[in-house]
Amino acid sequence: MSFSHILRSAMVPACALALLGAIALPQPALAQNGPLRIEITEGVIEPLPFAVPDFVAENGEAAEYAANIARVIASDLSGTGLFREIPPQAHISRVSSFDAPVAYEDWKAINAQALITGAVSASGGRIVVKFRLFDVYSGQQLGEGLQFAGTPQSWRRMAHKVADAAYSRITGEGGYFDSRVVFVSESGPKNARAKRLAVMDYDGANVQYLTDSSSIVLAPRFSPTGDRILYTSYASGFPRITLMDVGSLATRSLAEQPGTMTFAPRFSPDGSRVVFSLERGGNSDLYMLDIGSGGLTQLTNAPSIETAPSFSPDGSQIVFESDRSGNQQLYIMSASGGEARRISGGQGRYGTPVWSPRGDLIAFTKQNAGRFHIGVMRTDGSEERLLTASFLDEGPTWSPNGRVIMFTRETAGAGGEARLYSVDITGRNLKQVSTQGAASDPAWSPLLP
């Protein structure tokens, strides 16, 4: 990800004018690959201690952002489970100037291995956030300092960008904090659940509702650029895949065929096509729709249930679920249809496969012995690992960097309620995502530009 060009956000109206630009600070870049390093795949046992003192407010207007930005950065990094914050109360040094030399000994004394310092200035409806990351024990800056500029309401995004940069430099992986999640906000009793589409920052902030709850909506999915959303709507009285423009909230039904039901849509990686299930006469098969031309292609033709398709990141293949063997299992076929090979082989039933953005893994829902699990397997079905277990876990979605999975967990009984959870692909760091009320069917956006 380059910070050196003008940033444009096509993501969400609130952000459209938000980030004006980010530039590298005129400070020589130092050791990019110092000893400060976390290998995520090895499963971190001891989180790396870091400190992020309040950013320096460079003028009075900036004061309200200076501390908040540091808190969001700390929350992002701590939330990964890979980092542990040394709280501000424990800090010895006060950072009073962004360009003052770092008192490494003071940060070593409290065992902060990474240090993030920054400053904010605000004027005329514009704030500028700059930061530097330091490897305390080697006494060096890690990567170059960066500066972000934007509107004051985009301050959280700037904080997420700082955290993404720090995470990325220390782990060697792409970040995922400056991202959004579209989901279904739920209310009302279990036998009359009201559902509406909503979108929020990955950490639950900045919730925006996209539909009212006058009709059932299910399983929204972001387009590859985050500017459109596909979902299943009962607005016509029958389930239909619907395309929404996030900026204008304009919607239209796709692939309308009388007497059929359409559902489980997902974008192709180039955003030009939709793969989905079409049900006719009780039988569900997979179809591809070219959004521009409206051209429809049938991909499967079997009396079994074929649903929950998801593209490989290169667009060449589709993973989906089918009960053609007698119960739900996972299959991969060419994106143009044809022969499919089964990849799931363990005990139980497998559904809702989602291809990792890195291309290496398939996340899925597994039902076995009365329990639901979120799991991952390689694309050949090997190395299956179950990450969660509960009464009802389902519907995984990948973080933009392919390291974290968000999903729906619903509790049992009359008072049962759905909430969003996330878990690392190592199975660590299982936690609830903060939402105001009940929520289901999360879908993660790509990293924002």
Place this chain on the structure above:
Amino acid sequence: MPFLPKAMLLVAALGLAACNNPDRFGAGGAGAGGAGAGAGGGFVDTTGLGDPNDPASIAYFNQRVGDRVLFAVDQHTLSPEARQVLAGQAQWLNTNPSYAVIIEGHADEQGTREYNLSLGARRAAAVQNFLISQGVSAGRMRTVSYGKERPIEVCSDEACYAKNRRAVTVLSIGGGV
């Protein structure tokens, strides 16, 4: 007091075990609250239930004929009991050709969302095919699946699941759908 008997009748009807289409949901249902009227298939929603003692009323169909059939776990085959109910439905529908039909398929919560949509569709289609085989015109019927979105029983035990795995035949006035 012309309104009281009517009100009492309504309450009595709602209180009966067979229920008056509790699946006609206020929000998000097919044609619910008039939302479906004129949209898509042109399903007309607002229909009086009528007197359950009137054999041509919707209330009679719902309560006496039986508006729903139940299914085994993850199945869509019709049991002998279900066939009996549906034979009665077919007979009634053939006698009362002015009613249009939406068959709603439902699943219990033990399953993923997409799969349950497909399963509900299979159940609705099984009912539709049976009714067609009994002489009910296909042009009068539509199907819709709610998957696991609209349970009528809310506990997480088989006692509730058994009632949620259902296909409900919902009537409205109007020759076609």
